[in-house]
Amino acid sequence: MRIKNRVSSFIIKIKNVISKSFKWILKLPKTIFDAKFSHNTGTKLLSLAMAILFWFFVMDQVDPEISRVIESVPVQLTNTQELDQNNLKIMNQTDFLVNVEVTGRRNNVLSLNSENIYLWSDMRSVRNGVNNVFINSTINSESVSIKSVLPNEIVLTVDRVVSLPKPVKIITSDKFQDTLYQESMAVNPVEIKVSGPESLVNSVSYLGGTISVNTLTADHKREVSLVPYSFDGEVVNGVELDINYATIDLVVGKTKQVSVEPVIVGEVAPGYKIVEVKINPETVVISGEVDLINSINSIKVETLQLTGDENASLIVEKDLILPDGIKTVGLDKPIQVEMKIEEIQTKEFTYLVSEIPIVNLNENYTTDLISNSDSVVVRITDIESIIKSLAKEDIHLDLNFSNVIEIGNYRLKVNYSSEKEFNAIIIDPDYVDVNVSDIVANP
Numbered sequence: 001m002r003i004k005n006r007v008s009s010f011i012i013k014i015k016n017v018i019s020k021s022f023k024w025i026l027k028l029p030k031t032i033f034d035a036k037f038s039h040n041t042g043t044k045l046l047s048l049a050m051a052i053l054f055w056f057f058v059m060d061q062v063d064p065e066i067s068r069v070i071e072s073v074p075v076q077l078t079n080t081q082e083l084d085q086n087n088l089k090i091m092n093q094t095d096f097l098v099n100v101e102v103t104g105r106r107n108n109v110l111s112l113n114s115e116n117i118y119l120w121s122d123m124r125s126v127r128n129g130v131n132n133v134f135i136n137s138t139i140n141s142e143s144v145s146i147k148s149v150l151p152n153e154i155v156l157t158v159d160r161v162v163s164l165p166k167p168v169k170i171i172t173s174d175k176f177q178d179t180l181y182q183e184s185m186a187v188n189p190v191e192i193k194v195s196g197p198e199s200l201v202n203s204v205s206y207l208g209g210t211i212s213v214n215t216l217t218a219d220h221k222r223e224v225s226l227v228p229y230s231f232d233g234e235v236v237n238g239v240e241l242d243i244n245y246a247t248i249d250l251v252v253g254k255t256k257q258v259s260v261e262p263v264i265v266g267e268v269a270p271g272y273k274i275v276e277v278k279i280n281p282e283t284v285v286i287s288g289e290v291d292l293i294n295s296i297n298s299i300k301v302e303t304l305q306l307t308g309d310e311n312a313s314l315i316v317e318k319d320l321i322l323p324d325g326i327k328t329v330g331l332d333k334p335i336q337v338e339m340k341i342e343e344i345q346t347k348e349f350t351y352l353v354s355e356i357p358i359v360n361l362n363e364n365y366t367t368d369l370i371s372n373s374d375s376v377v378v379r380i381t382d383i384e385s386i387i388k389s390l391a392k393e394d395i396h397l398d399l400n401f402s403n404v405i406e407i408g409n410y411r412l413k414v415n416y417s418s419e420k421e422f423n424a425i426i427i428d429p430d431y432v433d434v435n436v437s438d439i440v441a442n443p
Contacts, residue, residue: 064105064106065103065104065105065106066103066104066105066106066109067101067102067103067109067147068101068102068103068109068110068112069099069100069101069102069150070099070100070101070102070112070113070114070117071097071099072097072098072099072114073097073098073099073100073114073117073119074095074096074097074114074119075096075097075098075119075120075121075135075154076118076119076120076121077090077096077120077121077123078120078121078122078123079122079123079124080123082123082124082126083123083126083158087160087161087162088126088127088128088158088159088160088161089158089159089160089161089196089197090156090157090158091157091158091159091197091199091238092155092156092157096121096154098119098135098149098150098151098152098154099149099150100114100117100119100137100146100148100149100150101146101147101148101149101150102117102139102144102145102146102147103144103145103147104141104143104144104145105143105144108141108143108144109144112139112141112144116139116140116141116144117137117138117139117140117146118137118138118139118140119135119136119137119149120135120136121133121134121135121136121154122134122136126156126158127158128158128159128160129157129158130155130156130157130158131155131156131157131158132153132154132155133153133154133155133156134152134153135149135151135152135153135154137149159197159198159199159200160197160198161195161196161197161198162195162196162197162198162201163193163194163195163201164193164194164201164202164204165191165192165193165194166191166192166193166194166204166205166206166207166228167190167191167206167207168187168189168190168191168192168206168207168208168209168226168246169206169207169208169209170185170187170208170209170210170211170224170246170248171208171209171210171211172210172211172212172213173210173211173212174212174213174214175213175214176213176214176216176252177214177216177217179254179255179256180216180217180252180253180254180255180290181252181253181254181255181287182213182250182251182252182253183251183252183253183287183288183289184250184251184253185248185249185250185251186248186249187246187247187248188246188247188248188249189243189246192207192226192241192242192243192246193241193242194207194228194239194240194241194242195239195240195241195242196238196239196240197238197239200236200237200238200239201239203230203231203236204228204229204230204236204239205229205230205231206228206229207226207227207228207229207241207246208226208227208228208229209224209225209226209227209245209246209248210224211224211248211250213250216250216252217252217290218252218290219249219250219251219252219289219290220248220250220252221247221248221249221250222247222248223245223246223247223248224245224246224247224248225244225245226241226244226245226246228241251289252289252290253287253288253289253290253293254287254288254289254290254293254294255285255286255287255293255329256285256286256287256293256294256296257283257284257285258283258284258285258286258296258297258298258299259282259283259297259298259299260279260281260282260283260284260298260299260300260301260320260335261279261298261299261300261301262277262279262300262301262304262318262337263300263301263302263303263304264277264303264304264306264339265303265304265305265306266305266306266307266308267306267308268306268308268310268311268341269308269309269310269311270308271311271343271344272310272311272341272342272343272344273341273342273343273344273383273423274339274340274341275340275341275342275383275385276338276339276340277337277338277339277340278336278337278338278340279301279335279336279337279338280335280336280338281331281335284299284320284328284329284331285328285329285330285331286299286322286326286327286328286329287326287327287328287329288323288325288326288327289325292323292325292326293326296323296326299320299321299322299326300320300321301318301319301320301321301335301337302318302319302320302321304316304318304337304339310339310341311341311343312341313338313339313340313341314338314339314341315336315337315338315339316336316337316339317333317334317335317336317337318334318335318337319334319335320335342383342384342385343383343384344381344382344383344384344423345381345382345383345384345387345388346379346380346381346387347379347380347387347390348377348378348379348380349377349378349380349392349395350375350376350377350378351375351376351377351378351397352372352373352374352375352376353369353372353373353374353375353376353432354369354370354371354372354373356369356376356397356398356399356414356432357396357397357398357399358398358399358401359398359399359400359401359402360400360401360402361401361404361436362401362404362405364438364439365401365404365407365436365437365438365439366436366437366438366439367434367435367436367437368434368435368437369399369432369434372432372434374432376397376414376427376428376429376432377427377428378395378397378416378425378426378427378428379425379426379427379428380395380422380424380425380426381422381423381424381425381426382422382423382424383423386420386422390420394418394419394420395416395418396416396417396418397414397415397416397427398414398415398416398417399412399413399414399415399432399434400412400413400415401436404436406436407436407437407438408435408436409433409434409435409436410433410434410435410436411431411432411433411434412431412432412434413430413431414427414429414430414431414432
């Protein structure tokens with residue numbers, strides 16, 4: 001079927017060429033045909049005309065005119081310096097590729113590629129916003145022409161270039177070790193200019209950097225790289241920073257629990273005594289720079305000055321005396337100092353000498369103490385609470401004969417013992433005269 005179609009087409013073209021040839025011959029000047037045939041001039045001219053017509057016919061069949069679409073031909077942007085001068089930037093910058101339809105002789109068209117075609121769009125007419133820019137074209141071939149460029153425009157989204165300061169924000173990626181914390185952090189600079197398309201620059205919320213603090217035990221200084229972030233916390237691409245880092249000076253703080261010490265100056269009223277001093281709270285948590293905190297084990301309160309008239313317990317509030325750079329943690333009220341004051345009293349007990357126990361007496365000896373009618377008075381001085389609860393049974397007296405190794409007269413010290421401790425104790429008299437004799441010598 002295809003062969004028949006080709007034959008028919010060929011016959012039709014032959015007829016058309018012959019018809020055109022005769023018409024052309026008829027238009028030739030008559031003098032050509034009137035020439036003397038002895039010289040064969042007319043015949044020669046006719047042969048030449050027929051040869052030319054036949055050549056056109058062959059060329060039309062062997063190398064016909066065709067059209068072809070060359071795809072992905074790049075479009076060059078010209079006069080881009082105009083964009084820089086007008087502070088403009090193309091937002092959708094990419095390789096602009098279009099299709100180009102060319103027409104010409106088959107052999108020439110088929111040998112053509114995108115490198116033979118030059119397309120360009122002029123940036124001088126571009127303004128802020130969306131621009132449809134015409135594509136100009138030229139082709140490096142005399143036998144092939146450009147029929148069409150599809151599309152014949154490129155769409156450029158252009159934004160104004162601005163430069164605005166944005167704040168620097170440094171965040172920590174982890175936590176400090178126990179008792180350590182961030183005392184302060186100086187950031188330099190606090191703002192950095194961000195340049196780029198206006199829409200992108202306006203979308204930048206801050207310039208963020210991240211540091212790890214888990215291994216820090218002392219102050220730390222370093223440079224931190226910065227990245228532009230949007231209000232949603234996303235990285236903003238397509239902008240430039242004047243500088244891409246900030247210097248941080250991180251001061252590490254420490255917390256510590258220390259005891260509270262009262263400071264009391266002066267004396268209470270005569271005949272009275274400070275029995276106990278209580279602090280509420282007894283300990284506080286302080287914070288400050290690491291080295292300073294490590295040097296502190298206790299904190300004193302403001303001085304409590306006694307006047308000498310105090311004869312009863314009292315409670316006063318005093319502030320802590322904090323060194324420079326130290327502060328308390330969780331303490332929102334003054335320190336309570338409770339001072340318990342009691343009167344000093346005296347109580348006395350009388351013991352008969354004959355009632356005083358004898359210890360360490362040689363079993364072969366005896367004494368005359370059983371017949372001694374003298375007495376010993378014990379006076380105890382202490383605070384009221386102790387004196388009130390004190391009983392005679394709390395005081396234990398004795399006479400120790402451990403140094404008596406022979407019979408005779410002796411003066412022995414009256415000893416005492418008690419489970420309680422006293423401020424003062426007086427035994428009167430503190431010695432007892434005693435006679436030591438053999439048991440057999442006294443039937």
